[in-house]
Amino acid sequence: MTDIKSNLEKIKAQLPDHVKLVAVSKTKPNEDIQAAYETGQRIFGENKAQEMQGKAEELPKDIEWHMIGHLQRNKVKYIAPFVSLIHSIDSWRLLKEVNKRAKNEDRVIDCLLQIHIAKEESKFGLDEDELADILYSEEFENLENIRIVGLMGMATLTENEEQIRREFKSLKDLFDKLKKDKFALEDSFKELSMGMSSDFKIAIEEGSTMVRIGSDIFGARNYG
Ligand SMILES: *Cc1c(COP(=O)(O)O)cnc(C)c1O
Numbered sequence: 001m002t003d004i005k006s007n008l009e010k011i012k013a014q015l016p017d018h019v020k021l022v023a024v025s026k027t028k029p030n031e032d033i034q035a036a037y038e039t040g041q042r043i044f045g046e047n048k049a050q051e052m053q054g055k056a057e058e059l060p061k062d063i064e065w066h067m068i069g070h071l072q073r074n075k076v077k078y079i080a081p082f083v084s085l086i087h088s089i090d091s092w093r094l095l096k097e098v099n100k101r102a103k104n105e106d107r108v109i110d111c112l113l114q115i116h117i118a119k120e121e122s123k124f125g126l127d128e129d130e131l132a133d134i135l136y137s138e139e140f141e142n143l144e145n146i147r148i149v150g151l152m153g154m155a156t157l158t159e160n161e162e163q164i165r166r167e168f169k170s171l172k173d174l175f176d177k178l179k180k181d182k183f184a185l186e187d188s189f190k191e192l193s194m195g196m197s198s199d200f201k202i203a204i205e206e207g208s209t210m211v212r213i214g215s216d217i218f219g220a221r222n223y224g
Pocket of ligand 1: 024215
């Protein structure tokens with residue numbers, strides 16, 4: 001059996017104070033989330049909107065739910081009332097939909113822009129041109145119900161640590177650049193979500209402020 005409590009303790013001991021832990025609970029049952037909750041964990045990450053919605057209904061209300069997976073526009077409505085951070089904004093149309101649904105709920109939803117840093121074609125995320133198109137458009141300034149609080153990225157799935165490090169470094173460089181010009185006046189732009197079970201130590205060395213860890217806490221997943 002997976003010992004969620006001791007896994008969490010082991011991981012937390014490796015995280016500097018400024019790094020937040022998102023416990024990635026996708027595909028895992030409520031009992032596992034509850035076990036982590038009882039050790040004090042409050043941030044959980046899911047990658048499917050309806051699964052997150054169902055869990056949020058049944059579990060304690062002070063959990064902060066983070067959407068970490070590719071989000072379809074027609075699913076935003078399921079999470080708009082309660083989601084606390086969306087890591088995976090990967091298109092202008094998705095950002096506009098989140099803004100619209102947040103407005104309906106009379107709230108401002110915090111978002112990260114997901115940047116494509118991996119060599120793999122299959123990973124989602126914006127390239128630098130798409131990012132610039134979003135951030136420097138006039139319309140962007142009119143989105144009053146979203147707040148961009150940072151960037152997210154996933155490194156290539158590889159054994160090559162130097163490649164992983166290089167990809168994280170490139171995301172940190174981009175983050176620093178945006179922090180200096182586009183978001184210079186916005187203290188809330190401060191999160192860099194990078195690092196999963198296999199590469200979070202490298203991610204932290206390269207400037208991550210938020211790691212998304214699933215299997216090292218809850219054990220291997222059968223699917224998802
Ligand atoms: C599943 C997932 C994770 C967690 O992966 P582990 O290898 O289980 O730690 C992190 N980020 C995203 C975007 C994921 O989909």
